[in-house]
Amino acid sequence: MSPRFVVVPQWQGSASARAMRLIDGAEAIRGDLPASRTRVVDVPAEAGDGQGTGVQRFSALATTRERLAAELAAASAGDDPDWVLTVGGDCGVSLAAVENAAARHPDDLAVVWFDAHPDLNTAASSPSGVFGGMVLRAILGDGCDGLALREGTVPPSRVVLAGARDIDPGEEEFIAGHGIRCIEAGDVSTPDALVEAVRATGARHVYVHVDLDVLDPADVAGLANPVPFGIRVPDLVAAITALTQEFRVAGATLAGFSPASPDAADDDLPAILRLIGALAR
Template sequence: MRLIDGAEAIREDLPPGATVRVEVPLGAGDGMGTGVARYSSVATVRERLATVLDTVPEGDLPVVIGGDCGVELAAVERAARSAAARGARLGLVWFDAHPDLNTPATSPSGAFCGMVLRALLGEGAEGLASAAPIDPKHVVLAGTRNMDDQEAEFVQASGIAVVGADALGDGLGAAVDALDVDEVYLHVDLDVLDPGVFDGVTDPQPFGASVADLTAALAAASAGRTVVGAGLTMFAPASPDDVIGDQATILRVVSALTASTRRR
């Protein structure tokens, strides 16, 4: 419910004509033996969001607002399919305190938000693994600082680049340059920020990025590249007062994301 409140709070600060609300199932959903908690609900959200994204006019670039990081499955899949149809190479910049690289077999919680990037690489529960997988060598983990052991092993084996929170401001541009891609998708989980500057998340992690470094990194990631989509996730205010306290930061990040989708 905190994630719902967070998404609605962000929406209230945006022009009504620029937003479309995607309904999510009210029930918890069923794992259906997949190892993914609430699998049926996750699959339904994927389908509903994909349907909405299919109505976005060509050249009008969507910013998807969660909810948790699981909403990115449909959004990044769409970007990957579109890039492939154009013969373009898509890079994915994943601003997140966690890598979200678990599988149903390795996840300690069964929560899909901790598996979504692995699903986007083509691995995961049947029906959720992307049919348009991204090459791990076209991914940068940005500000990531809390990995499970098996996630860390996968990062090392797969060649995924990692830029720490302390290096975002001046190091991300070079990391994205090294991907050698034509287009990028920008994912922001707000727990990439340090809890000292933003605490409206469910799993805050110390030693995160400053707001200035995050916005500078978003600009660097998009400089000289075509941004084909973006996502903003995991705002989970505990009270209305927390919404007010975090509002200025949210608007700065939203502004940086929308500016990146206009930059060429």
């Protein structure tokens, strides 16, 4: 079943100097999506404030979460609901998107997190205080009210990290302490290990999160937080294809496109559209 698309030009969860360019990136991708199957979430224009949570720009992020949740609920209503590909913006948009998928598949959803960063900090451990580095931890139920799922919605045993290579000490400790499965970027070139890791979770449905910084910067220039030695585009396409052949896709995110300018977005769009095609097949 082909997905619906929800575009969320959220930038407030990013620590990058190019955070505002995430708006341009989301808009560039939206221009190549089918208009009849695409909705756009209205993201607050203001940065927002922390409201004592320790999360920068909390108020804007919480508002966007509520608006995205409403769009996802509408798209997934009915007896034969569509699944949704959520297009960021920063990767914090995955909070509401995973919540929606988990509500529909509460007992057998695995989350595959393609990201150069595990995003497993808390407000206390984060070096930056931005939500993009906390979102997976919030999905696992550890975060402030308004930006965290109920604990147990997705347990750590059903999370697979793929391509993470910029990991903070607190994140390393959490990964080891909770036995989270990890696939290194170099091991994604052959999808067997990734598929086996997801199979070991016991899940039949999968949520696929792709932050574009999981890719090698040689393949995509428009990255908000580039990290060297990433996954190459053909290998990521093959990995996603293997997942979609083995498991049912309950939802997906594609985030982190931050082109240097609107015109520069055209250089990266062919690679990005290949990834969307693999997710949406």
